[in-house]
Amino acid sequence: MESELALLVPLYWAASASFCAMDFRRITNLPPYVFTIINGLKVEARRAGADVIDLGFGNPDLPSPDIAVEKLAEAAHNSKNHRYSVSRGLPKLREAIADLYKRNWNVDLDVETEITNTIGSKEGFSHLMWVLLDRGDAAIVPSPSYPIHIFGPLFAGADLRQVPMRSLADPAAREDFTGDFFRNLETAWNAGWPKPRVLVISFPHNPTGATVDLDFMQRVVDFCRERDMIVVNDFAYADMGFDGYKPPSILQAKGAKECAVELYSMTKGFSMAGWRVAFLVGNSAVVQALVKLKSYLDYGTFQPIQIAATVTMNEAADYPKEICSIYESRRDVLIDGLSRIGWDIPKPKGSMFVWAQIPEPYAEMESVEFCSHLVRECDVALSPGVGFGPGGEGFVRFALIENEQRIRQGLHNLKRGLPKLG
Numbered sequence: 001m002e003s004e005l006a007l008l009v010p011l012y013w014a015a016s017a018s019f020c021a022m023d024f025r026r027i028t029n030l031p032p033y034v035f036t037i038i039n040g041l042k043v044e045a046r047r048a049g050a051d052v053i054d055l056g057f058g059n060p061d062l063p064s065p066d067i068a069v070e071k072l073a074e075a076a077h078n079s080k081n082h083r084y085s086v087s088r089g090l091p092k093l094r095e096a097i098a099d100l101y102k103r104n105w106n107v108d109l110d111v112e113t114e115i116t117n118t119i120g121s122k123e124g125f126s127h128l129m130w131v132l133l134d135r136g137d138a139a140i141v142p143s144p145s146y147p148i149h150i151f152g153p154l155f156a157g158a159d160l161r162q163v164p165m166r167s168l169a170d171p172a173a174r175e176d177f178t179g180d181f182f183r184n185l186e187t188a189w190n191a192g193w194p195k196p197r198v199l200v201i202s203f204p205h206n207p208t209g210a211t212v213d214l215d216f217m218q219r220v221v222d223f224c225r226e227r228d229m230i231v232v233n234d235f236a237y238a239d240m241g242f243d244g245y246k247p248p249s250i251l252q253a254k255g256a257k258e259c260a261v262e263l264y265s266m267t268k269g270f271s272m273a274g275w276r277v278a279f280l281v282g283n284s285a286v287v288q289a290l291v292k293l294k295s296y297l298d299y300g301t302f303q304p305i306q307i308a309a310t311v312t313m314n315e316a317a318d319y320p321k322e323i324c325s326i327y328e329s330r331r332d333v334l335i336d337g338l339s340r341i342g343w344d345i346p347k348p349k350g351s352m353f354v355w356a357q358i359p360e361p362y363a364e365m366e367s368v369e370f371c372s373h374l375v376r377e378c379d380v381a382l383s384p385g386v387g388f389g390p391g392g393e394g395f396v397r398f399a400l401i402e403n404e405q406r407i408r409q410g411l412h413n414l415k416r417g418l419p420k421l422g
């Protein structure tokens, strides 16, 4: 099987061009979400009584801060908060995120023009693509990528220029990750017409765990300013830096506000996945364009959630550090354990994932087949790399969403089910 996504993405728009009454153009031709294949096997195995260690879906298992839950309950009891709220976020919520950016990255944000609340960064990103792109436009997106980075531009009608992002698991790429990335970016820019209007990046990176420094962000900003492009940095793992590494905000780069916007989410750092609280910040024209679109589409996040999120950012500002150190220890348990069973993987300095090349004795298997084997033989669920685009084939992703004891159990199972290792 060639990479499913590689084949299906180009087919998606070609097939959407023919339209009949019960054909839902944007939906009918969507490829099956590759992850559902593994998820289906996991559910089946659990029904049959297996204790599957689930390191597949990046759904945080750690609780949200107590103060968030308390404030939500308190605010929900006040009927004034039951009405429609403000789509771009209450002023105090926007002040809280501005303070967080000042504290964490020394970035100043104008509360009126440079911030909007979004209903999670996935929603924010998807609608932002509607704002920035139209049929016939082009966007540059790395491969592999978080799936909505690929499908968001496609839903908006744009063409995709995928930039291969060599994995950290590749020793050559580790040596010159930045050089390699910018050479590929240049190639994508030079190839074809129309010239891309948008560049999508996301560091620390899901799925590869790749991390970058501020010089890298400065080069991205310079690249986009010179070419009149908008760069969108999905900063979902803003709080997830390990071994003393602190992920930079693109807005720290000089001139960033001329061309850059960034999505910050409370999902990972504050472990508030289900609450759906994120923000688009940066270039005011882009932020205001999204505000306008969203004013047509939604009435904002439930007000008690906005109130709880405000108090949480202000009063539980250190919670992301606690969460981050838990993921860091899990990373160590997993990677050290994998190394002991003969599967060597470099340690990522950020994100909540471990990206691993399929080990040599099993390299003839593609990622979906390898992950299916792991569910059946090891009771371990991982994400197949191809789910993140053609550049992900040959790899699997571990999400660090089980506790250390369960990760150790998973390692024991892997040793049993992968006898050719070591």
Ligand SMILES: Cc1ncc(COP(=O)(O)O)c(C=O)c1O
Pocket: 058, 119, 120, 121, 122, 123, 146, 202, 206, 234, 236, 265, 266, 267, 273, 276, 277, 278
């Ligand atoms: C890169 C990236 N962006 C966005 C999201 C979704 O974040 P949110 O919960 O804010 O929509 C994820 C979740 O896994 C992610 O990995």
